[in-house]
Amino acid sequence: MTINLSGIGIDYIAILPELVVVGTAIVVLFLELVVPPDRRQWLAAATVVGLLGALAATIPLWGQNRAAFGGTVVGDSLAAFFNVLLIVITILTVLISPRFLRALDLDYGEYYILLLGATAGMMLLAAATSLMTIFLGIELLSISLYVLSGFARTALRSQESALKYLLLGGFATGFLLYGMALIYGATGSTTLRGIAAFTTAAASSNVLLLLGIGFLSVGLAFKASAAPFHMWTPDVYEGAPTVVTTFMSVATKSAAFAAIGRVFIATFPSIASRWYFPLALIAIFSLFIGNLVAITQDNLKRMLAYSGIAHAGYILLGVLPGTAQGFTATLFYIAAYSVMNFGAFAVVTAIGAGGEQTAELSYWRGLFYRRPFLATVMTIFMISLAGIPPTVGFFAKLFVFQALVTAQIWAPLVVAVIMTIVSFYYYLRVIVVMLTVPEEAVVEQHSVGFSTTTVLGAAALATIVLGIFPAVVLDWATHAASVHF
Amino acid sequence: MSWYTLPTGVPWLTLVLVLPLAGALLVALTPGVAGRVIKQLGILTSVITLALVLAIIGGFQHGVGDLHLQFEEALPWIPALGISYHIGVDGLSLFLLGLNALLFLIAIIVTDPATPRLKQFVLLLLILEAATAGILLALDLILFYVFWEAMLVPLYFLIGVWGEGRRVYAAFKFLIYTVIGSFAMLIAILAVAGLNFTQTGQLSFDWTVLVQHPAAGVWQMPFGLGTVGIPQLLFLGFALAFAIKMPIFPLHTWLPLAYTSSPIPVVIVFSGLVSKLGAYGFLRFNLSLFPDAAHSLGGPLAVLATIGILYGALMALAQTDLKRLVAYASMSHLGFIGLGIFAGNLLGIEGALVQMVNHGVIIAALFLVVGMIERRAGTRDRGQLRGLGATAPLFAALFLVVSLAALGLPGLNGFVGEFLIMLGAWTAFIPLAVAAGIGVILAAWYVLRFYQGSFQEAPPEPAGFTEMRWVDAGVLAPLLALIVLIGIIPAFFPAAVDATVKALPVITR
DSSP states (O other), rough: OOOOOGGGGGOOTHHHHHHHHHHHHHHHHHHHSSOGGTTHHHHHHHHHHHHHHHHHHHHTTTTTEETTTTEEEEEEEEHHHHHHHHHHHHHHHHHHHHHHHHTTTTTTTHHHHHHHHHHHHHHHHHHBBBBBHHHHHHHHHHHHHHHTTOOOOOOHHHHHHHHHHHHHHHHHHHHHHHHHHHHHHHHHHHHHHHHHHHOOOGGOHHHHHHHHHHHHHHHHHHHHTTTTOHHHHHHHHHSOOOOHHOOOOOHHHHHHHHIIIIIIIIIIIIGGGHHHHHHHHHHHHHHHHHHHHTOOOOHHHHHHHHHHHHHHHHHHHHHHHHHHHHHHHHHHHHHHHHHHHHHHHHHHHHHHTGGGGOOOOOGTHHHHHHHHHHHHHHHHHHHHHTTTTSHHHOOOOOHHHHHHHTTTTHHHHHHHHHHHHHHHHHHHHHHHHHHSOOSOOOOOSSSOOOHHHHHHHHHHHHHHHHHHOOHHHHHHHHHGGGOOO | SOOOOOOTSSHHHHHHHHHHHHHHHHHOOOOOOOOHHHHHHHHHHHHHHHHHHHHHHHHHOOOOOEEEEEEEEEEEEGGOOOOOOOOEEEEHHHHHHHHHHHHHHHHHSSOOOTOTTHHHHHHHHHHHHHHHHHHHHHHHHHHHHHHHHHHHHHHHHHHHHHSSSSHHHHHHHHHHHHHHHHHHHHHHHHHHHHHHHHSSSSOBBBBHHTTSSOOOEEEEGGGOOOOEEHHHHHHHHHHHHHHTTTTTTTTTTTHHHHHSSSSSHHHHHHIIIIIHHHHHIIIIIIIIHHHHHHHHHHHHHHHHHHHHHHHHHHHHHHOBBHHHHHHHHHHHHHHOOOOHHOOOOOHHHHHHHHHHHHHHHHHHHHHHHHHHHHHHSOOOOOOOOOHHHHHHHHHHHHHHHHHHHHHTTTHHHHHHHHHHHHHHHHEEOOOOOOOOHHHHHHHHHHHHHHHHHOOOOOOOOOOOOOOOOOHHHHHHHHHHHHHHHHHTTTTTTHHHHHHHHSSHHHHHO
16 A cells, blocks of 8 residues: 655755754764764764755755645744854854863763754744744754753762753643643644644634733743743753853743744634733833843853843834834844844853853952953853943844834833843942952963954944845845745 | 135045944944044044034025035935934034034143043943934934934933032932933834824825924813824923923033032033033924914013023022032023023024024033133132132133123124013013013123132132133133134024024024
8 A cells, every 4th residue: 555645745945944954963873883982073073064954955955845744844034044043153152062061071072963953943943834833843943952951960960950841841742732732622633834824813702812822922932931930940040051151041032032923923813802911011021031130140151041031022022013024123122132142142151161160250369461362252141141332232222123113003112121231230240350460479370262263253243244234134034034024 | 604615525524424434433442541542543533523513604605505404414224214413504504513613622631631531521422422413413313312312321421420529329320301301202202203194194204394384283181181283292392391401490400410510621512512412402493383372371481581590590500519610500591591592583593503602602601611620729719719810810800701701792792682582571471581681680690700709819828820821721722712703793693593493494484
């Protein structure tokens, strides 16, 4: 008996980038068996090569609309936009990893395999157009990250971080899955297209559907670490090895927002009046909690964790209007956030390569005089995170604010503006601390290394260059956002 | 009217922006130990910039061109949102541009070569120069905003790192104040462009476009609080940013601390130039984009400006610290400029423009003198200084000229601007003009008391105050020359800005 598979639309081109990443993971898995332990940077090199291949496989998807596998995934510009972003983040992460891992005696091949697994999950999430694939993507990235958070097996904080992430993450997954079940029950379909077809304006009073959307939002907001579903973020970020934090702080958030965009912008535009208020509330909560609590943090990783919560709020603001302009701003913000936040955490990683206690702000005192390069790039990232021109962070906020003004959404805008002013305090405090003359002369430690220096320099340069010429990325974001308008 | 024509096809104004940045790059590449080379690089950069700006001032043709703008350059920047790199210069910005170049040159010259981390200091000053020049040249509202915010970063570091006393707190307070105003302005900018888009269907942040379609309409406030005019609302958004920067009473509380904490080179550009950028913003945006609101809200703002004149003068009288005294004097003078602007008539605005240049020159000279006194006598306390003139007659003479200019003696530059402003204020609000007149009297009081107290009287024993060196006199010389020149050719500046001011929407409507 032959099974006819022609109807479900097998299209490997549409998921080729994901396939390449998964393939690379398998290759690295076997490579680890033959590579001698003191040559593990070869694994990093193989990972980068594979990721570059995935990047190449992404390019043909630009401008396409390849719905594949029965409408469960799609290879379109939006997916390509996120693929590029996620792959670049992963490549940069891999480049700063070896030195950090060696310093902490964690240089195992599994690290790269798990990293690739998480990336594949995130890419799948960005391409997912069915509740099933969304779930698959989220689980793939989550499980990889649970392990990565606890990768420093001997460090108690790392174990605690992994356990906390696993427990809370499992809880969030429960919500997510329950929401999906409810949505399926209400609409009779698991593909976003089928759900969208059911969800007309008349469906706005369907309690089952609304409940399902609510639970689904909780699961996604958890992954995006938006308040009030952010509780895990500071502890996990603090406890996880810094290089893992660097990766997950930007990549997970990006992927979660890809899914949020697919769900809210593309699937439920007809009942926007129903989800607008809860989403606005989540955004406002995130802005308040993220910015206000960040003020009191004396640990840089925790401060950046709260700052990441705040930025989730800004990114969510772009979703609120439900317009092409707003979604474009969201995409631009995600790209900008990825560059600058990656940079900021990468500086912490570079300094933390000597030990984990170095994220305490007191350790950073007088950094300008010990490590002028690291202090300078950190200043650039802090200024950008605060949204001061001429950096990319300014335009990210500008585009979001403009979308809100155009849509005449005033209350969240006012909150965002006030909280931005608040955020100046803690971002600039880092700079002030780095400028404060240290009490005692601190001896110069290990060098940062060539690849880390290059990555940091490139991120800082991108932060400024995109802050002066944002038009290119904005055009990409506009094009990527246009697939759902 | 112009003395010569500069060749076209050269991006003159972009050069004004790029030169300080190029200098900053050179400084950045110089090893930090080469202190003298760094300072010389800084001086060289600002001399070339000043020469370029003077060439532009000479080649500026008055009363021609679209909206009287000259040397315009326009390139698409973010075309999708109607944001462009559009710069140009007109009567409002021309002489401030000159002041910008001059004050930064002086600031770098008077920088102490023994300043710790001199390299970063000069670097930040040069970046600041580019940012302030950008503020004066930008004709796109987003571009303007970018420069406006970018100015904060170097200023923040210059005060926070190299300042004195509670410098970090001072820098931070200044920053937070400014940022609050900035964001109000940012929202207003976005709303102006949004309104223009709904009116004309063209999304643009270009000043030359927006100025053609003044905003109109009313906004229904929520909760039945009545209605408010949209132009008035937007006017206030911009006004908050500019009023904080000037500052206008009661938004001035950051000023004494920030000025007192700044090192002398920084306070020269801070008080001499940065405060003027607030006044310039009022002219460029508030009076041009919302002429009707400027008429309806001009009165209350003029009252605040007048309060500022009197408050600043009274506070200056109460100070014993000379730096604080000059800081409050500066605030009082800024009140005059505000009064002229909010009078909203030709005389007032021309007077304000002239006074902006005058104030920049005078206040820079005053802070320079305070810095020289402090360096020689080791104190800025008015009570401990006396009889300095006995051993330093040249110092005393030069300082007297500056003092007399500061109190508005006819024949010196301060008089020209204040007189025009008073005329303009008299036409618009007679009581305020009278009150401002009291401010002039108070100015004479605190300035002359400062001079008499510290320079005349009997010198202490032993009289250790040294005479002015030629270098110091050389730094003061261009400022003194301007003080005298503007005083004896009073018609020059008003005539030069006449065409631009007459075309301002606030005058024509």
